[in-house]
Amino acid sequence: MVELIRVGLGMPAMQNNGVVIQRLTNHSPDATVSPEPGTDRNGPTSLIKSATSAIDCIKYAHNHFNMKFHPSAFQSLEGKRKFLSLIKTYMDLGGHHTQFNVIDANTLKDAQLHPENYRDLVVREAGFSAFSIILEKFVQEEIIKRREYRFEGV
């Protein structure tokens, strides 16, 4: 672990399984261990492991971590429990500060207009996730519609 961090300090960003962790990049105004957009391609569990391996509480205080979620992740009790177990694991692996985003439909609409800005935008389809921009238009529409319905319902 110590070795990994030392190597990381000498490089513009830290790589772990293809995930580029933001610490020490110019894009990282807020000392995070969050991924460089577009490099987190193996889902939340993989991301948590990469992030926790880059935590540095001593020298630069790179220690907090952002994640984003689809609102449906929080609908059922089961979903909330799974979410809690993610946080628990993050803490077990040495994390102590993490925060979450839940994407809204407007983002997805904007992604339809400007896909080039959204290569990393993940949507949850049905039990699996996909990058929003590679889905067909009507599937994107479908997800946007469904999302809005759910927001009205909440």
Add this chain to the structure above:
Amino acid sequence: MGNDFSAIKGYIFDIQRYSINDGPGIRTTVFLKECPLRCLWCDNPESQEIRPELFYFKSLCVKCLRCIKVCPVGANKITNDSNIEIDRELCKVCGACVEACLDEARAISGRLISVEEVIEIVKKDALFYRNSGGGITLSGGEPCCQPLFAINLLEQSHQCGFHTTLDTTGYAPWEVFESIVRHADLVLYDIKHVDPQRHKELTGVDNKLILDNLKRIILQKIQVIVRVPLIPGLNDSDDNIRRLGEFVVDLDSRIEVDLLPYHPLGTSKYSRLGREYMLSGTVQFREEEVEKIQQRLKSYGLNVVIA
């Protein structure tokens, strides 16, 4: 550990970490290729054949024509309306165009992988399984099409202490099915239609083997969740729901039944594979309609969950 069996290889088309709808907790789902069924609504058309297949993401393609230059058999052509067309008959899925593509508009779905390699990936999330009550799920395709691979995956997972789930159509000879199922802690068992004739029309095979296998594993006290993909107009009739309720209650009234309402989200995959989607234009259920079916099945005393 470390026995010869871990070198056994099988064809998979995906390993999905953080899979949360295929059994309890946070899981890693391994999708095995090949399936004896051809369900009209199939979500994973790339799973049906054992051989790897080429995906083409039209929306990512910038038409740089590199794929046309590198293809050794000339399977890529430019059409009159300046789109790129793939001759799937000619294509050998060699991957040259995937290498050449700078925009990741092409990918090969399906690869040969050893049990050991899969287990290495599955192990990465061990702590997540422990904190959430999760584990490994074999899905597909039909995992029972590659029995040796499936058995060894499940066995090795057990050796690592992971909970194992098998997501299956149940369509396999009993001896084969039994040898796999006994390594599963939970079986997600699909019933697509109760009527044999209708089942054949919708999926291409008779359901006798499927229902028989289900009866037998229930007798063996294996934990089963029955999963029903609900497809509007195809298997949601009053008659089918009634027969389904009666059939499951007759087996064991404690069985959980999960309803999976139809969604058209797998449709993109058909166009990526250059295939036609048979159910285009199918209208999704309204929430009340699914709840009505849920209530009807509940009236048999079953625990029915909408997934």
